[in-house]
Amino acid sequence: MRALGTIDGPKLRENFHTELILETRIHERFKTLRNVGELGLVAYITAGDPSLDATLQFVLSLAEAGADVIELGVPFSDPLADGPTIQRASERALKSGTTLARVLDLVRRIRKSSQVPLVLFSYYNPILQMGLEKFASTAEAAGADGVLATDLTPEESEDYRRILGAHHLDTIFLGAPTSTDERLAKIAACSSGFLYLISRTGVTGAKDSLPDDLPALVRRARAVTQLPLAVGFGISLPVHVSVLGGLADAAVAGSALVSEIEKATKAGVSRSAIDAAVLALTEKVQVLKHAARHGLSRREVAP
Amino acid sequence: MSTILPSPTTAPGRFGPYGGRYVPETLMVPLFELERAYEAAKGDASFQAQFQNLLKNFAGRPTPLQFASRLTERLGGPRIYLKREDLLHTGAHKINNAIGQGLLAVKIGKPRIIAETGAGQHGVATATVAAHLGLECVVYMGTEDMARQALNVARMRMLGSQVVAVDSGSRTLKDAINEAMRDWVTNVRTTHYLLGSVLGAHPYPTMVRDFHSVIGREAREQILAAEKRLPTHLFACVGGGSNSIGLFHQFLCDPDVKLIGIEAGGRGGQLGEHAARLAAHQGFTGARPGVLQGTYTYVLQNEDGQIATTHSISAGLDYPAIGPEHAWLADQHRAEYSAVSDQAALDAARLLSRTEGIIPALESAHAIAGLVERLPKMTKSDLVILNLSGRGDKDMDTYSRLL
Numbered sequence: 001m002r003a004l005g006t007i008d009g010p011k012l013r014e015n016f017h018t019e020l021i022l023e024t025r026i027h028e029r030f031k032t033l034r035n036v037g038e039l040g041l042v043a044y045i046t047a048g049d050p051s052l053d054a055t056l057q058f059v060l061s062l063a064e065a066g067a068d069v070i071e072l073g074v075p076f077s078d079p080l081a082d083g084p085t086i087q088r089a090s091e092r093a094l095k096s097g098t099t100l101a102r103v104l105d106l107v108r109r110i111r112k113s114s115q116v117p118l119v120l121f122s123y124y125n126p127i128l129q130m131g132l133e134k135f136a137s138t139a140e141a142a143g144a145d146g147v148l149a150t151d152l153t154p155e156e157s158e159d160y161r162r163i164l165g166a167h168h169l170d171t172i173f174l175g176a177p178t179s180t181d182e183r184l185a186k187i188a189a190c191s192s193g194f195l196y197l198i199s200r201t202g203v204t205g206a207k208d209s210l211p212d213d214l215p216a217l218v219r220r221a222r223a224v225t226q227l228p229l230a231v232g233f234g235i236s237l238p239v240h241v242s243v244l245g246g247l248a249d250a251a252v253a254g255s256a257l258v259s260e261i262e263k264a265t266k267a268g269v270s271r272s273a274i275d276a277a278v279l280a281l282t283e284k285v286q287v288l289k290h291a292a293r294h295g296l297s298r299r300e301v302a303p
Numbered sequence: 304m305s306t307i308l309p310s311p312t313t314a315p316g317r318f319g320p321y322g323g324r325y326v327p328e329t330l331m332v333p334l335f336e337l338e339r340a341y342e343a344a345k346g347d348a349s350f351q352a353q354f355q356n357l358l359k360n361f362a363g364r365p366t367p368l369q370f371a372s373r374l375t376e377r378l379g380g381p382r383i384y385l386k387r388e389d390l391l392h393t394g395a396h397k398i399n400n401a402i403g404q405g406l407l408a409v410k411i412g413k414p415r416i417i418a419e420t421g422a423g424q425h426g427v428a429t430a431t432v433a434a435h436l437g438l439e440c441v442v443y444m445g446t447e448d449m450a451r452q453a454l455n456v457a458r459m460r461m462l463g464s465q466v467v468a469v470d471s472g473s474r475t476l477k478d479a480i481n482e483a484m485r486d487w488v489t490n491v492r493t494t495h496y497l498l499g500s501v502l503g504a505h506p507y508p509t510m511v512r513d514f515h516s517v518i519g520r521e522a523r524e525q526i527l528a529a530e531k532r533l534p535t536h537l538f539a540c541v542g543g544g545s546n547s548i549g550l551f552h553q554f555l556c557d558p559d560v561k562l563i564g565i566e567a568g569g570r571g572g573q574l575g576e577h578a579a580r581l582a583a584h585q586g587f588t589g590a591r592p593g594v595l596q597g598t599y600t601y602v603l604q605n606e607d608g609q610i611a612t613t614h615s616i617s618a619g620l621d622y623p624a625i626g627p628e629h630a631w632l633a634d635q636h637r638a639e640y641s642a643v644s645d646q647a648a649l650d651a652a653r654l655l656s657r658t659e660g661i662i663p664a665l666e667s668a669h670a671i672a673g674l675v676e677r678l679p680k681m682t683k684s685d686l687v688i689l690n691l692s693g694r695g696d697k698d699m700d701t702y703s704r705l706l
Contacts, residue, residue: 077609078477080484080596081327087471099607124325125594129608151325151594176329178491183332201329202489 024145024170025117026193029068030228030249039245039292042230043067043285044121044254046075046089048098049261050269052106057274058261058281063116065282066289068250069194069230071148074103074122081123081150083205085255088262100126100135104142111143119146119172119193132160136167146170146193154190161190172196177217181224188225194250195227199234206236206255210243218247241288242295253288260284316505319634321627324504325594326484333491338506340411345513350406357402358517361435362392364399366518368525368688373658380678381536381685384529385659386522388546388692395664395693396518396546397428397499403514405432408495415439415494419483421448421476421542422619422666423455424693425499430464440464443482445474448618454697473612476542476622480596500543501626504597508627515549522688523553530686536561536677539690540669541640542578542619544626546692551638561639564629565673567615568642574603578613579642580625581633587642592630600627616645616701617665619693647672652695653706664693665701 033040043062047055059070075093079086100122107118120139127135127149139147147169152160154173161171170193175184178201188195197218200211214231221229231244232252244251264277316322324334344350358364367390371383388396408416416438420426426442433440442459446468449456459466472478480502487496501508501515526534537554539547541564554560566587569577574589580601583590589611593602603611603623615621632638643651648665651672656662663671670689681687695702 077472078481078595080481081488083485094609099609101607123594125602125604125610126608128593129591129604129606150327151597153324153326153328153331155331156323156325174328176327176331178329178332180332183328187328198327198329201491203485 024168024193025115026069026119026145026170029117030194033068033249034228039241039248039295040068040228040230040250041066041241041285041289041292042069042071042232042250042252043257044071044073044252045257045261046073046086046093047103047106048075048093048096049089049258050092050265051096052098052102054269054274054277055106056109057278059110059116060114061278061282062285063114065285067116067285069117069119071119071121071252071254072103072107074100074120074126076123076126079123081203083203083255085206085259085262086204089258100130104138104144107139107142107144117145118143119148120144121148121150124149124152132163136163136169139169140167144169146172148172148174148196150174154186157190174198175217175221177201177211177213181220184221185224188221188227191227194230195221195225196252197221197229197231197248199231202233204233204255206259207234210234210240215247238287238291241291245292245295251288251292257281257284316509318508318628318631321592321598321600321630322505322508323599324597325599326504326597327488329488330491330504334504334506336411340407341506341510344407344410350410353406354403357406358399362398362402363390364517365521366390368522368529370529371659374655377654377658378675378678380681380683381687382530383674383687383689384526384534385661385689385691386518386550388518388690389661389663389667389694393424393428393431394696395424395428396515396549397425398431399517399549400499400511400514400545401425401428401432401497404495404497404510405436405438408438408497409436411495413493413495415441415490416497417441417443417483417486417494418497418499419443419476419479420455420499421445421479421621422617422664423448423452423459423697424619424664426464426466427455427458427462429497429499430459430462433464434462441467441486443467443469443479443486445469445476445479447474448476448479451701452618452697453700475613475618477610484596500545501548501628502543502596502598502624508598511545512548512552512628515545516552518546518549518690519551519553522550526686526688532686533557533560534688535559535685536563536681536687537690538563538565538670538674538687540565540620540666540692541625541629542567542622542666544629546690548626548628550688550690555637562632562637563673563677564638564640565669566640566642567617567620567669568644569614569616570645574605574611576614577642578603578615578621578623580623581629581640582642585642595624598624598627600630601625616648617669619664619666620669641673643669643672643676647676649705651675652702661691662695663691664695665698667692
């Protein structure tokens with residue numbers, strides 16, 4: 001397919017009906033990664049923790065350090081799919097006055113200096129209260145590429161997918177170890193950009209080891225979709241990323257990064273604390289990205 | 304007269320636009336399995352026999368429908384009957400659902416049960432059933448509720464359950480549900496979440512309603528036997544809405560029976576001061592349809608979709624969302640909802656104690672206060688059934704402090 005767009009931004013391609021449709025930055029990034037046989041690194045941080053200005057800096061540093069996709073967490077008062085680390089980050093972010101509207105404005109600010117693929121990671125209610133149409137048009141105009149709503153499954157998402165799709169936003173859904181093959185196919189069919197596989201039954205949070213049944217889950221997903229597969233929940237160490245290199249297309253690190261921010265800003269949100277957090281995030285991403293580049297690569301393992 | 308049948312009009316698990324399943328993907332297949340198991344149990348004679356046996360011989364059903372003669376005389380209005388769910392084992396209606404779901408957990412082979420609790424009545428009922436059926440049980444409870452319902456914490460521990468203190472958010476029922484959901488999503492392969500109200504993702508609102516519908520079935524027979532006619536008004540308090548829907552459901556198709564749900568008005572109409580989701584007509588602000596903890600319904604929230612904190616003197620009513628079927632009944636004008644203040648509930652508790660010799664739970668006291676406030680609109684020919692959903696032992700600290 002011939003790319004028609006600008007060098008850095010989203011590209012246009014022709015679809016079957018020869019309309020021009022927009023390729024998201026997510027699609028482009030995974031295509032590049034696949035071509036070089038490299039595992040991608042998706043970095044999650046909670047927007048507004050400890051402030052939106054700090055998040056702007058963090059995102060630019062994460063991208064600079066090698067993160068391939070950034071997930072911006074939209075804080076929610078009742079984060080029932082999250083473990084303690086992201087719960088605390090959400091509380092800090094809400095306390096600093098973060099709202100979905102302000103996170104969308106942050107996306108706009110990020111886009112002034114970076115073309116890193118951006119996914120909004122939210123619970124459904126804030127999106128629903130803004131209104132699907134207003135949310136999707138604002139997110140598109142701001143330069144977001146995709147959206148993942150933690151507590152929204154394909155069954156309840158018809159309007160959501162239609163409206164987000166019309167605004168060229170990828171809809172990313174979660175696949176879980178408890179999902180049957182049939183459901184994985186359905187979830188994949190509703191997803192664009194990539195499919196996010198939850199490594200374990202549980203909430204978000206760093207863990208020491210990956211579950212034994214993870215390869216089986218990735219294989220089951222691979223059998224039903226061509227979409228890139230990103231694996232998250234519990235990914236914190238370079239060794240996790242190395243192992244995933246032979247299995248998936250991307251690893252998602254979240255709580256491990258959020259806890260670096262928490263540690264650096266524990267004593268207060270001074271200029272030097274933010275700088276320390278930037279440094280810690282950069283180092284963490286470089287280490288993980290190094291593991292992604294030098295661990296088993298999919299190209300070596302794939303038949 | 305036209306009858307509005309408040310039956311689901313869209314997908315299964317929907318009450319009009321409300322309800323549905325808004326959960327992390329990990330829980331979807333377990334919810335489908337639960338739905339199938341529940342549908343099978345409905346037609347399974349041996350399951351139903353076990354359920355009926357435990358309701359009768361363990362919980363103490365049927366409960367009396369008592370004519371409240373001195374309360375009737377004191378208020379000088381309609382004849383008032385009390386459905387005495389407070390006389391059930393463990394002291395509230397909650398045991399009906401706990402028995403039903405406990406048997407279901409055994410049937411689907413889940414050896415571990417978790418539950419959330421606000422007032423502690425659902426926690427005690429679950430702990431009781433778990434002990435009776437030999438299941439492991441963990442109950443999540445907000446620290447604020449643990450302080451105000453200390454007796455129930457002791458009871459759950461006596462019964463061998465682990466009570467986990469939840470110190471996040473408003474440290475009440477909503478936060479206990481979040482923590483129970485986190486446990487469930489982690490241990491879903493071995494664990495059944497015994498949700499205590501008509502809330503959460505499908506099939507819970509339907510299943511919990513069905514397990515409580517025995518309340519209305521008995522009450523209907525009993526009132527027909529006693530008065531040879533149907534009641535004109537039903538009163539019940541509404542937190543999530545389980546005792547009220549249990550009473551209302553058998554009367555939905557009787558358009559002359561007014562269904563009245565009483566919410567917690569707390570200290571006033573400002574968001575954060577109350578837990579009234581369907582009482583905007585009385586100036587209680589902040590409720591809009593939204594998604595919380597698995598279901599689409601009226602939710603107290605701010606403009607950005609963040610869930611509001613709530614206040615009620617009653618731990619069992621202190622919750623920002625209402626069961627989706629109630630949302631639908633309200634939209635259809637089939638049921639009416641209004642809120643009464645903390646103080647009105649306290650006054651009503653004293654009134655019932657001194658006229659009938661029954662100390663009600665603070666939750667049930669809201670229903671009594673709702674009846675008192677509605678008296679000007681009622682006549683002597685009206686006939687009331689009020690669901691006395693629980694007894695007041697657990698609230699004695701509050702009563703002795705404030706009355």
